[in-house]
């Protein structure tokens with residue numbers, strides 16, 4: 001599974017699931033399964049088109065792979081994404097809601113379990129100066 005960390009003006013785009021019941025109401029990153037023959041970057045671009053109706057470019061990986069709950073053996077890998085200049089604003093085509101969240105609000109959302117494990121990495125993306133590894 002690939003997820004897109006779409007960042008704009010220091011805010012991260014989160015979306016709220018509508019289904020299945022076990023995930024409904026939970027927040028996650030845009031994304032989905034990488035289809036056969038598709039690269040991870042291509043999957044990020046396609047999923048953002050399908051879910052948000054916008055065009056993005058997929059950039060570097062964010063954080064480490066997080067195993068998804070259950071016995072699927074799949075994991076979630078996140079890539080930074082940026083909206084292509086002039087592309088439409090994201091709209092929730094498949095989700096209940098979208099929200100742009102700043103670093104201080106990240107922890108307030110009821111994220112899906114896998115995403116919750118990525119919050120430190122996502123916060124570091126939004127607040128580049130505040131990372132623990134940054135000596136300055």
Ligand SMILES: Nc1nc2c([nH]c(=O)n2[C@H]2C[C@H](O)[C@@H](COP(=O)(O)OP(=O)(O)OP(=O)(O)O)O2)c(=O)[nH]1
Nearest residue numbers: 001003028029030031032033068076112113114115
């Ligand atoms: N897209 C996405 N899925 C996530 C995240 N975190 C997380 O645990 N998941 C889980 C929820 C689902 O069990 C699984 C993938 O769900 P999905 O509905 O997006 O993927 P899919 O393969 O059905 O893709 P699609 O055909 O609906 O586009 O991954 C996340 O941040 N983004």
